[in-house]
Amino acid sequence: MTNKKKKLNNTVQSKNGSLQDADSVSESVSMVTTSKNEAKMNKHKKGQTSKDSTKSSKNVSTSMYTPLSVVAAAVVAYFAYHGYLETRINTPFSDQKVVAVTGLDVPDRYWGSYRPGVYFGMKTREPKSLLAGFMWFSPRLWAMGDVNLRHNCEQSDNLDSYGWLEHDGRNFGVQDIQDKLVRMQTSFVKRQGGINGGDWTAKISVEPRIEEMKNEFVSVMFYFTFDEGTEGWLTPVLDETASTMTSIIGHTTSLGEFQVHFKNSSGVITNSYLSTNIPSPHLVKDSTMMGLTVKKINEEQHIVLGGEHLPGENKAPNLVVFHALGKAPFDFEVIFESASNYERVDRLSGDIFNEELKTHKRNFDDKFENTFRLSEKKFPVKDVIFAKAALSNMIGGIGYFYGTSRVQSSATKEPVPYWPAPLYASVPSRSFFPRGFLWDEGFHNLLISKWDKEISQDIIAHWLDLMNIEGWIPREQILGIEARVKVPDEFVVQKNSNANPPTLLLPLYDMFGEAESISQSDYEYLQRAWPRLVTWYDWFNTTQVGREPSTYYWQGRDPTTKRELNPKSFSSGLDDYPRASHPTDDERHLDLRCWMTLASKLMSRISELIGKDGQKYVETWQYLADNKLLDKVHWSTKSKRFADYGLHSTSVKLKRPKTEPGMSRPEMIREVLTPPTLGFVDDTFGYVSLFPLFTHILSPSSQKLGKILDDLKNPNLLWTKYGLRSLAKNSPLYDKRNTEHDPPYWRGAIWINMNYLTLKALHHYSNLEGPYQIKAKVIHNELKENLITNLIKEYYKTGYIWEQYSDKSGEGMGCRPFTGWSSLIVLIMADIY
Structure with missing residues (x-):
């Protein structure tokens, strides 16, 4: 199986409103070119008689009319097609809404603390x-x-x-x-x-x-x-x-x-x-x-x-x-x-x-x-109080927003407004991020769905209803004036080339994936969601695919930047996590490939539950989960790790340009000390390297699984007594600023969502027969204890659950309170995966 980018919807809007086949535009242009070439050849043809000339002169108006009319038609078609492309970005997906009832039709959730x-x-x-x-x-x-x-x-x-x-x-x-x-x-x-x-x-x-x-x-x-x-x-x-x-x-x-x-x-x-x-x-x-x-x-x-x-x-x-x-x-x-x-x-x-x-x-x-059985598990009272607060802040951080996003595509010269829409969503942080984030929401609802499945389904439905006709969902939702005034201008506009991990499928699978049967209301919910899930999945498979079969890469990295030590990948959700130093179309991003493997598995299961033909998802899942194929495109034999691939230099730094005396101090820019070459980004080890583990792709008998488990416990790499750090201490960009103004973000700090995925995977492999079963269980128990101990200690010390935690001291860092995915600590305490 290969991944090929599909054509855009092959229709264009004509001037009178009728639809034409997009290929006819190309055909018209081709006809114009052919007619011009034939006319030029006829003009210089030898042996033409006067009779032929007379005959030709009589038909000159006809011969001129045909190419001119074709040119005019082609011009009209071109502008119509371009106009059509401009409108795609803010044209809603045309199928039924997933949100079936809202407002006064849901009276027990009509009023709420929806201003987080x-x-x-x-x-x-x-x-x-x-x-x-x-x-x-x-x-x-x-x-x-x-x-x-x-x-x-x-x-x-x-x-x-x-x-x-x-x-x-x-x-x-x-x-x-x-x-x-x-x-x-x-x-x-x-x-x-x-x-x-x-x-x-x-x-x-x-x-x-x-x-x-x-x-x-x-x-x-x-x-x-x-x-x-x-x-x-x-x-x-x-x-x-x-x-x-x-x-x-x-x-x-x-x-x-x-x-x-x-x-x-x-x-x-x-x-x-x-x-x-x-x-x-x-x-x-x-x-x-x-x-x-x-x-x-x-x-x-x-x-x-x-x-x-x-x-x-x-x-x-x-x-x-x-x-x-x-x-x-x-x-x-x-x-x-x-x-x-x-x-x-x-x-x-x-x-x-x-x-x-x-x-x-x-x-x-x-x-x-x-729900969580923490007292039954012998947690002390103060730990249970902490867990209740973590859950309550997640639930109390649910807001209701309404407004229009600002969006842009390659077909629009300037940003344009999305259609006015509501969003019922849980926010990552009431102080710093009081708005909706697409990939955060998938993690949020791993917890919310355990507490109240109806609320979780409603939140996911609102996100799916924000999908446009292309299958794209803006990754950050800034709806309404109260949300807008909190966001710097540079982050307002959302571009339709940029994705975000399809994490909404995680809670959907948690709710339905292992069920032998589902209720009628759940069946109807998934039926409404299915067309959008299919279109969303297809959007990933047409916009984020790499040049090589079975590869993917995150769009949106800036190949022209001179300020950034390593161009950020906001689309991945991991922001400044180091990728190939020089973004190109040759990149292969390991995490996105694993997300698509997992998405294929989840789609195949949902299709089975609601009686849809899911054969292509089964085949894609089996294809992407093939360990030998994964090794071929992402295993570095040099570093003995899974890694990204791209145009990469192992030696870059920020340097301030020299200036003449009296001139203003210039901003630091990137200096490449070693020319980049195509190859694996194998000088970097961190969360991305663990995605084959996170998504359970590896065979339980795989030696590469054993190598990952050994690397997990290495204190010189990711292991700390507070949790797993995001980037290994021996990676070149560990704890490095990405610009002179941007402190490190995903370059060493401990993040709870990725630690949760690690624990979920360790729990999975500890329950499968294989040579690493016991090792997975031992690491799981120790990592779980480290996370719980540190988060509770910091909560009672500082009064907050934090965005991230220091890999050196365990201290809370970033914004606070951050009771989005950091609240997954409740599921960790409860052993719910």
């Missing part, structure tokens, strides 16, 4: 939503120069910790926030009722963290506003003095009429409010800060909100903020009630709120133990 980029926020699962959220500040910190109003999750806020302690994805959540001087807890409970999404109550509790704060004030605010384009209104309801807001009434198309009540505890000395109009929801914080004023209360000056402020004519309020000023400890409740909930017996407040919260917490604890 703020410290706490509520919204609905619909494109145009009412938004709720909270902010706070300490006047004492303001006096010390920290005048930041806490709202968006920002690493620069330097909170000691924050994150969900418990969250079930449907009914409730409890979050703990440790600021410098105060501890805050946000909790919410939802209750079904009526036809517009039901009720919910959020409780904000404030406690002092130091003794002196018992006499200090804290300001906490809770607001309501609208997402972009939402039709609705908000009206503050004031007390008899018209100085304090007691509630809000409002309306949107989906919610109908609603009311929000505010209930204070005794620690609150005063309330104030702001009623204003803002052009965009991302300006909530700035507008609130502008609405602050100083007011004398009990002979003391305090910062409060200034009431109504509606700049411009005929402006109605679309932002209403409630402010509670109190001495910790104190709390207040925000009680949202739908007007359609006529059967409400009691208000979700006070003791009733507390009792319902306790019930949900008990149910959460029971479900957690039934």
Whole structure:
């Protein structure tokens, strides 16, 4: 079997809207060329009689008309075809959607904490939503120069910790926030009722963290506003003095009429409010800060909100903020009630709120133990608390986004907007990556699917529905203004030549791959997903294939860069992991070939479950999994390792060009000390080298499996007492900056998703008879213990789960909290692979 790039869909849109065969364009151009050549030959033909000339002159208009008309047709066809190519990138895939029901049709997930980029926020699962959220500040910190109003999750806020302690994805959540001087807890409970999404109550509790704060004030605010384009209104309801807001009434198309009540505890000395109009929801914080004023209360000056402020004519309020000023400890409740909930017996407040919260917490604890069995496995209580937080932050990091991506293809001169679309997704990091990432999502749902299969299926369905007609899914989703303002311009535009690993197939296989039979609802789900899975798989097999049969390479590496020590491969998900030093079409990327081997296996299994013809996937899987063929294209006999292949120099460095005195300091550029040659990238050993192990391709009796296991345990290569580092210590680019501004990323640090794949593979081989069965089990147990011990230690030391961990000290690194794939530690603790 060979991989050949397929032609684009052989249709072009003609001027009148009809479809022509694309080959006819080439045929027309060929006819024009032939006619011109024949005319030139006839013009110089000897022996032509006057009669022939006369006859020829009579037909001259006809002979000229034919080539001219063909030229015109060809020109029209060319521009029509080019226009067609331009539109492909933002033309949706035409088959049925995988998301069957959403919004109010899924009432128990209609409301949720779907704004992961703020410290706490509520919204609905619909494109145009009412938004709720909270902010706070300490006047004492303001006096010390920290005048930041806490709202968006920002690493620069330097909170000691924050994150969900418990969250079930449907009914409730409890979050703990440790600021410098105060501890805050946000909790919410939802209750079904009526036809517009039901009720919910959020409780904000404030406690002092130091003794002196018992006499200090804290300001906490809770607001309501609208997402972009939402039709609705908000009206503050004031007390008899018209100085304090007691509630809000409002309306949107989906919610109908609603009311929000505010209930204070005794620690609150005063309330104030702001009623204003803002052009965009991302300006909530700035507008609130502008609405602050100083007011004398009990002979003391305090910062409060200034009431109504509606700049411009005929402006109605679309932002209403409630402010509670109190001495910790104190709390207040925000009680949202739908007007359609006529059967409400009691208000979700006070003791009733507390009792319902306790019930949900008990149910959460029971479900957690039934799912992961950590107490049964004799984990200490503090370890179980850590695991619950890891899971809850994954679930609590699920957001609902709506908007348009910016995309570009080779046929478009400038970026163009994708179609407006929703995305229900779990985010890697609430502070640094509060948006959807395609390959992260596959890892996320390995955990989410164990907790709540319906939520996981819904998330995957939303991603598949973002597929365009080509079979491409943009790898990074920046939807809506709140997500957009967090992303540097250089990362906004997504290019349709660039892939991302097809990891969504991992949780799909986990859910269905080993099942003897599936339910009717699962069958219908896979039937809806199948056309998109087929098209996605085919897209990889037509856009990412290499020159040699059975090889693949990641598109998108920059062959012209002079700044980068090794051109990055963002498409692979491994960013700066070292590849061939000089990108060319001759490259062979081992990890992508293994991903496609695994994808072929998963597709063959899914086809079997739903009665589709999966013979080509079976044959492709068997072909790509052939160990001898794998050895031929990726085994380096020199280094005795699996490796990438390409145009590579083993000696490159960053060097600053010399300048004349007085000139500005130039940026460092790459210097190639040894000319590149085609061959294996065998001076590099790291995660990519392990992909035949990760994907279970190797025979359990393979000597190469034994060699990999030996290399795993070598402390001079990948092994540390904290987990497996991403790049061996003896690799030339280990711990090296890729530019003078870019610190190493996948060049030594420990990443939990790759360690999980390692453990999954070791577990697999430890259960297969072979010469390396016992060795695989021993390494599995030791690696598992190292990872668990280090992550729990760092969590209690720093308050966070981190993006990556130091291979030298085990310390958390990168952004925090990073409760995307680092939360796979829960599955590691539970031995769930």
